[in-house]
Amino acid sequence: MGFDQYHEPPEELPAATRTFARLCASLTEEAEAIGWYEQRIAVESDPDALAVMRDAQGEEFKHFSMDLEFLLRRAPAWREIAQGILFQPGDIVEHGEEAEAETFEGDGADGAGGYPAGSLGIGSLKGAQL
Amino acid sequence: MNHLLRSIAPISDDGWKMLDDEARDRLTPALAARKLVDFSGPHGWEYSSTNLGRTASLGSAPCEGVTGLRRRVLPLVEVRADFELAVEELRDADRGADDADLEPLDKAAHQIAVAENIAVFHGWHGALTGIGEASPHDPLPLGPKADNYPRPVAAAVELLLHNGVSGPYGLALGGDQYQQVAQTAEHGGYPLLEHLHKILDGPIVWAPGVSGAVVVSLRGGDFQFESGQDLSIGYTSHDGQAVRLYLEESFSFHVATPEAAVALSA
Numbered sequence: 001m002g003f004d005q006y007h008e009p010p011e012e013l014p015a016a017t018r019t020f021a022r023l024c025a026s027l028t029e030e031a032e033a034i035g036w037y038e039q040r041i042a043v044e045s046d047p048d049a050l051a052v053m054r055d056a057q058g059e060e061f062k063h064f065s066m067d068l069e070f071l072l073r074r075a076p077a078w079r080e081i082a083q084g085i086l087f088q089p090g091d092i093v094e095h096g097e098e099a100e101a102e103t104f105e106g107d108g109a110d111g112a113g114g115y116p117a118g119s120l121g122i123g124s125l126k127g128a129q130l
Numbered sequence: 131m132n133h134l135l136r137s138i139a140p141i142s143d144d145g146w147k148m149l150d151d152e153a154r155d156r157l158t159p160a161l162a163a164r165k166l167v168d169f170s171g172p173h174g175w176e177y178s179s180t181n182l183g184r185t186a187s188l189g190s191a192p193c194e195g196v197t198g199l200r201r202r203v204l205p206l207v208e209v210r211a212d213f214e215l216a217v218e219e220l221r222d223a224d225r226g227a228d229d230a231d232l233e234p235l236d237k238a239a240h241q242i243a244v245a246e247n248i249a250v251f252h253g254w255h256g257a258l259t260g261i262g263e264a265s266p267h268d269p270l271p272l273g274p275k276a277d278n279y280p281r282p283v284a285a286a287v288e289l290l291l292h293n294g295v296s297g298p299y300g301l302a303l304g305g306d307q308y309q310q311v312a313q314t315a316e317h318g319g320y321p322l323l324e325h326l327h328k329i330l331d332g333p334i335v336w337a338p339g340v341s342g343a344v345v346v347s348l349r350g351g352d353f354q355f356e357s358g359q360d361l362s363i364g365y366t367s368h369d370g371q372a373v374r375l376y377l378e379e380s381f382s383f384h385v386a387t388p389e390a391a392v393a394l395s396a
Contacts, residue, residue, distance in 0.1 A: 117132060117134075117136070118132060118134040118136050118362045118363065118364065119172065119359070119360050119361070119362045120150055120153055120154050120157065120360065120361045120362060120363070121154075121360070122154060122157060122158065122161065122164070122360060122361055123164075123169060123171075123172070123357070123360060124164055124168075124169035125158065125161055125164040125165045125169075126164065126165055126166065126167075126168070126169065126348075127165075
């Protein structure tokens with residue numbers, strides 16, 4: 001098994017960064033799979049095979065979205081920019097520029113774990129050390 | 131800049147970090163409800179209500195041939211604790227002073243934690259129904275002596291089991307009761323805290339603001355704390371001597387399974 005998701009020596013990386021890198025690698029793999037299924041579906045003529053591949057691609061959509069949500073929860077600045085771009089009607093590039101400017105010229109994303117700027121990031125304490 | 135207006139406060143980045151760290155350190159031990167109930171969110175400051183999946187009838191319809199229902203929702207509440215810090219203390223902290231007087235922040239943090247605990251465990255009249263008041267079980271008396279607590283706690287666990295509510299279970303102990311438990315060793319020197327933990331198979335949490343104690347199931351799905359804006363520090367105003375800030379959160383709390391908790395009266 002390779003450890004290609006690490007760009008720096010793994011032993012020098014904190015555990016949270018290693019987890020983040022693993023999920024980034026997983027996100028990439030899911031995106032690749034979505035693209036592969038898209039190509040296969042485009043050239044397949046057997047309806048049963050098409051149904052199976054469409055179902056499989058749906059799984060990859062789910063996996064990609066779960067990976068993305070995990071990463072956005074761990075990276076407040078990424079989340080804040082994504083909120084300005086995803087599911088917004090209109091010009092994608094314009095939204096991107098605006099979201100980036102608002103994120104880095106405003107309060108900054110100083111919250112923890114996907115929390116908005118200013119939040120103490122406490123959240124659930126179930127199972128926390130008492 | 132969001133509604134907390136932090137960037138216009140005369141506080142350096144290091145100063146904000148110090149205040150956030152201090153607030154987090156003070157809040158975390160006291161936020162008992164979050165250690166025992168399900169938490170969802172934060173959904174943001176704009177988030178205003180929790181879906182209950184319930185409807186209420188309407189007396190009329192816009193026209194003949196149709197009927198209508200109104201959705202029932204649980205509005206979020208906002209809780210805010212204002213405090214004021216001396217500008218001079220913040221400046222000294224920027225110079226490296228490690229003993230800045232943050233007592234007003236500490237008090238505000240304690241008060242907002244107490245408010246959250248009371249709202250969840252006892253309710254907030256007109257706003258939220260708490261665990262204790264929702265429970266159909268009669269409260270069990272704790273008794274005056276802490277070394278007798280295992281008996282009512284075991285009785286509460288048995289009552290929950292009898293009602294089909296599985297464990298593990300957690301115990302929220304009011305400030306006075308927690309202190310007594312922590313200081314008590316039973317006959318033979320066995321720490322009371324350990325004995326209670328064995329009965330519950332779950333945590334015993336310090337719950338300032340709670341009167342008596344509450345035993346709750348931790349199996350999940352019974353008690354839902356929904357956070358709009360999680361606890362945050364915001365800015366109000368300042369002058370040459372003081373900066374006025376506040377701790378704030380918005381949340382709702384909903385009891386899905388009232389029989390999954392037993393109150394223990396002081």
